[in-house]
Amino acid sequence: MGDDRKLTTQEEDFSAWYNEIVYKAELAAHSQVRGCMVIRPYGFRIWELMQGALDSMFKETGHQNAYFPMFLPQSALDREAQHVEGFAPETAVVTRAGGAELEEPLVVRPTSEAVIWPIAADWIDSYRDLPVLLNQWTNVVRWEMRTRPFLRTTEFLWQEGHTAHVDEEDARAETLRMLGIYRTFMEDWMAMPVYTGRKTAAERFAGAVDTFACEALMKDNKALQAGTSHYLGENFARAFDVRFQTVEGEHAYVHNTSWGVSTRLIGGLIMTHGDDTGLILPPRLAPIQAIIVPIWKNDEQQAAVLAVAREVEADLLEAGIRVRVDDRQGMNPGAKYYDWERKGVPVRLEIGPRDVEAGSVMTVRRFTPEGQDRKRAVGRTELVAELPAQLERMQQELYVEALQRRAANTTTGIEDYEQFKDVVEQKGGFVFTGWCGDPVCEARVKEETKTTIRVIVGDDLASHVPPASCLCGDESVMEVVRARAY
RNA sequence: CGGGGCGUGGCUCAGUCCGGUAGAGCGCUGCGUUCGGGACGCAGAGGUCCCCGGUUCAAAUCCGGGCGCCCCGACCA
Numbered sequence: 246m247g248d249d250r251k252l253t254t255q256e257e258d259f260s261a262w263y264n265e266i267v268y269k270a271e272l273a274a275h276s277q278v279r280g281c282m283v284i285r286p287y288g289f290r291i292w293e294l295m296q297g298a299l300d301s302m303f304k305e306t307g308h309q310n311a312y313f314p315m316f317l318p319q320s321a322l323d324r325e326a327q328h329v330e331g332f333a334p335e336t337a338v339v340t341r342a343g344g345a346e347l348e349e350p351l352v353v354r355p356t357s358e359a360v361i362w363p364i365a366a367d368w369i370d371s372y373r374d375l376p377v378l379l380n381q382w383t384n385v386v387r388w389e390m391r392t393r394p395f396l397r398t399t400e401f402l403w404q405e406g407h408t409a410h411v412d413e414e415d416a417r418a419e420t421l422r423m424l425g426i427y428r429t430f431m432e433d434w435m436a437m438p439v440y441t442g443r444k445t446a447a448e449r450f451a452g453a454v455d456t457f458a459c460e461a462l463m464k465d466n467k468a469l470q471a472g473t474s475h476y477l478g479e480n481f482a483r484a485f486d487v488r489f490q491t492v493e494g495e496h497a498y499v500h501n502t503s504w505g506v507s508t509r510l511i512g513g514l515i516m517t518h519g520d521d522t523g524l525i526l527p528p529r530l531a532p533i534q535a536i537i538v539p540i541w542k543n544d545e546q547q548a549a550v551l552a553v554a555r556e557v558e559a560d561l562l563e564a565g566i567r568v569r570v571d572d573r574q575g576m577n578p579g580a581k582y583y584d585w586e587r588k589g590v591p592v593r594l595e596i597g598p599r600d601v602e603a604g605s606v607m608t609v610r611r612f613t614p615e616g617q618d619r620k621r622a623v624g625r626t627e628l629v630a631e632l633p634a635q636l637e638r639m640q641q642e643l644y645v646e647a648l649q650r651r652a653a654n655t656t657t658g659i660e661d662y663e664q665f666k667d668v669v670e671q672k673g674g675f676v677f678t679g680w681c682g683d684p685v686c687e688a689r690v691k692e693e694t695k696t697t698i699r700v701i702v703g704d705d706l707a708s709h710v711p712p713a714s715c716l717c718g719d720e721s722v723m724e725v726v727r728a729r730a731y
Numbered sequence: 732c733g734g735g736g737c738g739u740g741g742c743u744c745a746g747u748c749c750g751g752u753a754g755a756g757c758g759c760u761g762c763g764u765u766c767g768g769g770a771c772g773c774a775g776a777g778g779u780c781c782c783c784g785g786u787u788c789a790a791a792u793c794c795g796g797g798c799g800c801c802c803c804g805a806c807c808a
Contacts (some may be wrong), residue, residue, distance in 0.1 A: 250757085250769060260802090268742095278747080335807075356808095390732080390808060397807065458808095470808065507808045540767055547766095579768035597767055700739080731807090 259465040267394045270524045270588045280392035280399030284508070284659055287588065291511055292402065295383060297435050299506070300402065300427050303699050308378040308406060315384070317350040317360045324359065325330050325484035331451020332356070335388045337399075337706045353386040358452065358477070358503055361407050362485040362591055368491050369409060369499060376419070377409040377499075377727070395512035396469075396731055403507035409487060409499035413478070416500035418457075420476040423455045423504040425727035429470040435510065436527040436644035437461050437517045439471060440675065442700030447698070450503075454478035460699040460726065462651045463516035466673030468699050468728035471513050474504035475626055487716060511722045512731075517647055518612070524589030525612050527643050528636035535561060535568040535632065536585045540578045540597030553601050557594065560629045560725050566636070568594075592632070593641055608632075614642050651675070662690075662716040665727075675728050677702065679712030679721025686717045690727070 253261040253268065260490045272288030284292065300310070319338065323329050332355045339351040354360055365377060386400045407421060409418035424441055431437045439459040449456040453475040461471045482498035483489070491497050518525040528534050539554045543546035554570045561568040571581050578595070585593060597606035600622050613619040623631070654674030659665045668676055680687070680698065691697050702724045715721045 275800095331807095385808090387807070389801095391807095401808070403808065434736080473808070505808065509808050513741050538767095544764060575766095577766050577768080577770055579766085580770085581768095595767070599767075 252521060252523060252587075253430050255464060255519075256521075261523070262519075263512075263516060264394065265354060266519055266587075272511065272515075272524075273349070278399070280389065282392075282394050282398045282400075284402075285590040287532055288511060291514070291526070291530055292508060293472055294433070294530045294532070294612075295430075296404070297508060299426075299430055300380075300382075303380050303404075303406065303428065305380075306422060306426065308335045308380045308408075309352070309379050309562050310382065312381055312383070313364070314356055317354055317357075319352055320351045321359045321363055321485075322352050323701060325481055326454050327480070327586050328358065328452035328484075332387075337386045337388055347539055354383075355385055355387045356503070356505075357381065357383070357385075357405055357407065358481050358501075359485070362409075362481050362501070363488050363718075364489070365407075365409070366485055366487040367590075368479060369487060371490050372411050372492055373460050375411045375489060375499065376415065376418075377411060378406075379408065380404055380406045392731075393512075395508055395515070397509070401507050401509070403505050405503060405505040408502045409482070410502070411489070411491070411497075411499070413500050415477050416478075416502050420457060420474045420502045420504070422456070423502070424459065424472075424474040425507060427474065427504070430506075431461065431471055431510075431513075432644065434527065434529045434601055435455060435514055435517070436647055437471070437513055438644065438648045440700055440702075440706060443702050444473075444700060444708065445684070445698050447687055450475045450698065452477060452480050454480065458700055460675075460728070460730075461513050461517060462654060462675060462728070462729070463513070464650070465516070466654055466729075468675065468730040469509070469513050469516070470699070470730065471510060472504070472506040475502060477503060484528065488648070518643055519589070521539055522583075525643070526589035528591045528640045531591050532567065533569050533585075534566050534636055534723065535592040535594055536590045537568065537570040537579075537594045538581045538585075538598060539570065539572060540595060546598050549595055549601055550598060553620055554596050560625070561632065564629050566632060582609075591636060594628075610639065612639060612643060612646075614646065626671075627645075646654030658710065658712065660712050660714050660716070660721075665716055666694055667728065669696055669727075671728060675699070675726050676708075677708060677712070677724060677726055679715045679727045680723050681715035681717055681719040682722045683715075683717070683719070686715060686719070690716055694729075696727045696729050699728050699730060701725050 252265045253687050255262045271285050274285055276283050281379050294647045323680045336355050340347055376716040378440045382404045384400050384402050388399060392398050396582050408419050428439055428441050431439050439461045441459050442454040444458055455476040458470050459472040463469050478500060479498040481501050487499045488496050515524060537554045537558055539550045541550045556566050589613050593609040600606055606628050607622050609620045656668050657677040659668060659678050660674055688700060707724055711724050712721045
């Protein structure tokens with residue numbers, strides 16, 4: 246008769262904790278099909294808020310949304326050699342439809358390069374038509390062997406940007422611009438710090454010349470690839486014949502990019518901020534930023550308290566806050582507290598007879614840094630005036646907290662392999678090391694330690710004293726961040 | 732695909748070894764009392780015990796076959 250109202254703690258079993266949050270906070274539900282997932286309204290609202298923020302950033306940088314079909318002919322996927330090799334094993338293929346075998350199998354898109362470029366090629370004749378800056382919000386299907394809600398599902402929702410440029414310089418600038426937008430979004434909206442950088446050839450997107458990624462550190466000290474941006478060179482342009490006439494009147498292939506973030510971000514959000522009580526949502530992405538819990542002892546009080554609660558709700562809505570009154574009957578206030586804490590609502594507003602009398606509201610923070618008051622009574626007008634700013638402060642505090650956690654779990658200056666293994670085993674987290682650049686060495690370290698090179702560090706992250714040697718003992722030619730990852 | 736585990740009300744599971752009236756907690760419905768940190772009482776609803784076959788007077792339980800799910804490893808946003 247264990248108390249099934251309590252979550253498994255992160256300490257006991259992080260994986261179990263994660264799963265319980267996903268289902269008990271009503272983010273997702275099991276589906277009838279292996280590896281697929283139902284995103285419930287509460288979880289989907291988080292995704293909508295993410296979409297809203299990202300979409301406006303895309304539009305501000307000149308991108309337009311479009312929609313391409315979810316099916317592509319097998320032959321189209323087959324056109325870019327590395328791309329097929331990378332994706333073919335995990336595609337779902339429709340061979341039968343309308344009661345008959347299809348002439349040619351249809352692949353359910355695992356990503357849309359091979360859907361978009363054969364068509365968009367016709368929209369590009371001249372350098373004047375470039376750049377083409379497209380984005381689409383869609384579902385894709387990848388038949389992964391092992392799935393986990395939000396982190397890796399057979400079908401997932403994402404956005405995929407696809408662009409075409411006149412030359413490498415322009416395309417590379419786009420690749421990094423979008424990486425930067427992802428980073429800004431993750432830091433400013435998700436309060437999730439990320440390391441950004443280039444991937445090694447082994448970790449590159451199938452068909453890309455260069456892949457860049459945002460890497461976040463989860464509370465179990467494993468890394469999560471939260472978003473990627475690829476410079477595709479002329480690979481897809483050549484495969485799908487996407488050419489244009491240059492200023493000089495010559496024919497040239499476009500240079501493409503693609504970039505995406507998915508519903509995996511919700512998994513990242515959970516594992517960046519959640520605690521043993523449940524989810525903790527950064528205010529900017531919280532479907533409900535403030536929940537009003539009315540408290541009463543009898544019908545008379547109930548009427549009075551609810552009336553005030555409605556007024557406070559209206560005032561806060563006016564102030565632009567996503568607020569709701571929890572007027573459920575037959576449920577004690579305490580039970581409501583636990584419920585909303587598990588769902589990660591940033592602020593709870595308790596209104597009882599005493600508050601009605603005093604014209605105040607009891608505010609309780611979901612996340613409270615050391616040295617701050619969790620509960621505080623404030624006057625109603627004061628509340629409406631300061632809650633928006635308070636939510637913004639919480640947003641910042643969550644980010645700082647996550648940043649400090651990452652700093653505490655990042656190790657630099659490791660050159661000795663045995664020492665590296667110790668750090669990985671005993672502490673985990675991000676480890677900065679040197680790398681000789683040899684893929685064989687990379688593969689060996691991966692095999693032996695289950696860590697991968699998450700990114701090659703750029704100047705922005707480089708250590709003051711860059712490592713002189715690689716873990717293999719050879720001379721280091723670049724600094725890398727290694728970690729065990731999801 | 733290799734290794735482990737499990738299929739019993741909506742959920743978590745007991746019962747299976749040793750065959751004999753299908754159970755518990757949570758959730759749900761109604762009524763009443765409660766309500767400032769997970770309330771309580773009373774009354775109720777809800778089940779092809781994963782499927783097919785076999786053994787038996789009798790199968791959730793034993794036997795054979797199938798299907799499904801979960802967890803751990805190799806791939807991935």
